[in-house]
Amino acid sequence: MxxxxxxxxNHLLSSLPPDDYARLLPNLxxxxxxxxxxxYESGIQMRHVHFPTTAxxxxxxxxxxxxxxxxxxxxxxxxxxxSLFMGGETTPSRAIVQSAGHAYRLRGQLLKDEFYRAxxxxxxxxxxxxxxxxxxxxxxxxxxxxxxDQQLCRWLLLSFDRLPANELIMxxxxxxxxxxxxxxxxxxxxxxxQKAGLIEYRRGHIQLLDRAGLEARVCECYEVVKRExxxxxxxxxxx
Amino acid sequence: MxxxxxxxxNHLLSSLPPDDYARLLPNLxxxxxxxxxxxYESGIQMRHVHFPTTAxxxxxxxxxxxxxxxxxxxxxxxxxxxSLFMGGETTPSRAIVQSAGHAYRLRGQLLKDEFYRAxxxxxxxxxxxxxxxxxxxxxxxxxxxxxxDQQLCRWLLLSFDRLPANELIMxxxxxxxxxxxxxxxxxxxxxxxQKAGLIEYRRGHIQLLDRAGLEARVCECYEVVKRExxxxxxxxxxx
DNA sequence: GGCACTATGTTCGCTATCGAACATAAGTAT
DNA sequence: ATACTTATGTTCGATAGCGAACATAGTGCC
Numbered sequence: 001m002x003x004x005x006x007x008x009x010n011h012l013l014s015s016l017p018p019d020d021y022a023r024l025l026p027n028l029x030x031x032x033x034x035x036x037x038x039x040y041e042s043g044i045q046m047r048h049v050h051f052p053t054t055a056x057x058x059x060x061x062x063x064x065x066x067x068x069x070x071x072x073x074x075x076x077x078x079x080x081x082x083s084l085f086m087g088g089e090t091t092p093s094r095a096i097v098q099s100a101g102h103a104y105r106l107r108g109q110l111l112k113d114e115f116y117r118a119x120x121x122x123x124x125x126x127x128x129x130x131x132x133x134x135x136x137x138x139x140x141x142x143x144x145x146x147x148x149d150q151q152l153c154r155w156l157l158l159s160f161d162r163l164p165a166n167e168l169i170m171x172x173x174x175x176x177x178x179x180x181x182x183x184x185x186x187x188x189x190x191x192x193x194q195k196a197g198l199i200e201y202r203r204g205h206i207q208l209l210d211r212a213g214l215e216a217r218v219c220e221c222y223e224v225v226k227r228e229x230x231x232x233x234x235x236x237x238x239x
Numbered sequence: 240m241x242x243x244x245x246x247x248x249n250h251l252l253s254s255l256p257p258d259d260y261a262r263l264l265p266n267l268x269x270x271x272x273x274x275x276x277x278x279y280e281s282g283i284q285m286r287h288v289h290f291p292t293t294a295x296x297x298x299x300x301x302x303x304x305x306x307x308x309x310x311x312x313x314x315x316x317x318x319x320x321x322s323l324f325m326g327g328e329t330t331p332s333r334a335i336v337q338s339a340g341h342a343y344r345l346r347g348q349l350l351k352d353e354f355y356r357a358x359x360x361x362x363x364x365x366x367x368x369x370x371x372x373x374x375x376x377x378x379x380x381x382x383x384x385x386x387x388d389q390q391l392c393r394w395l396l397l398s399f400d401r402l403p404a405n406e407l408i409m410x411x412x413x414x415x416x417x418x419x420x421x422x423x424x425x426x427x428x429x430x431x432x433q434k435a436g437l438i439e440y441r442r443g444h445i446q447l448l449d450r451a452g453l454e455a456r457v458c459e460c461y462e463v464v465k466r467e468x469x470x471x472x473x474x475x476x477x478x
Numbered sequence: 479g480g481c482a483c484t485a486t487g488t489t490c491g492c493t494a495t496c497g498a499a500c501a502t503a504a505g506t507a508t
Numbered sequence: 509a510t511a512c513t514t515a516t517g518t519t520c521g522a523t524a525g526c527g528a529a530c531a532t533a534g535t536g537c538c
Contacts, residue, residue, distance in 0.1 A: 063380070067384055069383045086372075088369040088370075091467075133322075133372060134331060136372065137331070137375050172516065190516095201516085202504085203515055228331055421525075422486085426487060427487090
């Protein structure tokens with residue numbers, strides 16, 4: 001990637017008023033985030049929040065027996081580490097890089113200082129947190145009621161919404177971990193989507209061929225989350 | 240019920256410093272909440288927040304086809320209507336009274352004024368919201384991985400934790416709506432628990448007989464939510 | 479006391495997903 | 509090229525929960 005990096009590739013940062021943005025800028029540190037990197041581990045004190053630009057981060061709960069389930073996904077529309085300003089400092093879930101890329105990080109204390117100015121950043125962060133609540137709620141609903149095919153569509157759309165390209169580097173094994181299902185189930189579901197001409201799969205690379213087709217097949221959960229996110233964060237320009 | 244009512248039956252209110260509590264007090268209005276009452280409907284502007292004392296409120300998502308799933312449950316440990324201070328004003332879910340009782344309500348504008356003083360109430364509300372995030376996340380995990388028997392245990396324990404008595408007025412049909420499963424499934428799961436001597440069921444009345452037995456049978460999700468809630472809100476006295 | 483309503487119990491076949499074992503193929507290193 | 513590793517594909521029986529139909533039994537109302 002030969003592109004230049006800028007914090008305003010993150011939509012929360014880019015929708016800050018110039019003053020607030022300028023105050024934050026010197027403290028934002030560009031970090032590279034390789035696939036699989038763990039940003040925060042369950043129950044461990046967080047030192048930074050991360051504002052993804054090109055990376056995507058999964059919030060994943062890992063059970064005692066090792067099984068896992070994705071709770072939410074965060075890309076350039078949001079921030080990883082809301083529990084820092086919410087006051088808890090830790091969460092029971094893990095944050096893991098689902099798609100390699102970059103993010104800007106900010107030390108926890110600096111973020112909290114900024115948050116308690118009760119200015120535009122606080123408003124943005126709280127509204128973003130509400131959209132995260134919606135995403136988690138809808139994940140619960142989707143896990144309860146929808147088929148694996150539908151859930152895979154939702155997961156793919158959520159991912160492609162947060163990616164600059166139409167290609168996602170991701171094995172079926174990893175998708176299965178995220179969705180909390182067997183790898184074989186993903187093979188079958190992905191096969192269905194490929195047969196329908198919506199995606200193309202090749203050994204760890206997923207190409208989006210027909211977004212409208214995915215949207216036609218996905219359950220309502222995707223639309224609910226997207227609409228709510230657009231409503232709560234209208235300044236955040238959709239791609 | 241011949242008991243007298245007081246706002247400090249709600250743990251969030253009761254853990255406010257005297258000054259803040261006193262400032263809120265004249266604006267708190269006791270309301271009776273009968274079973275099934277809808278406090279907020281999906282997408283509708285909220286006028287008040289509710290601090291339950293003896294009532295329990297379910298946050299429920301209702302799908303286009305009428306199927307539903309509970310996202311979280313709120314009792315005297317919390318507050319219904321976090322999206323008022325989070326900035327969204329509405330949510331895609333419905334808040335419905337799951338167990339009749341009382342709550343104190345506060346006009347939205349007054350709550351927001353108080354919230355933006357950035358004092359102890361703000362801290363409490365944000366920490367409570369984080370515990371709500373955890374509850375939703377764990378609901379998603381539980382829906383994905385655990386059996387109906389386990390989920391029913393979790394649901395019962397969450398309910399009895401928020402009730403003054405050992406009896407819950409609730410039909411299997413309603414529980415099925417909350418859990419997003421068939422009523423027959425609840426009949427079977429409840430039958431198992433009854434056979435094991437953990438609860439006694441009789442036509443809309445559930446009696447808790449053996450809490451330890453339920454705790455032995457429930458999945459880890461219950462404990463995760465409870466521990467996180469205790470950690471985030473230590474002033475909130477457990478029953 | 480009798481009736482109607484509602485809550486609970488039971489059964490049947492059906493489907494999605496699981497769990498495990500194994501087969502193939504696409505990259506990767508030598 | 510060759511062998512090795514890893515990703516994907518396929519099959520099988522098992523099972524949890526679904527959907528629908530129907531049976532039984534409390535509870536309240538007249």
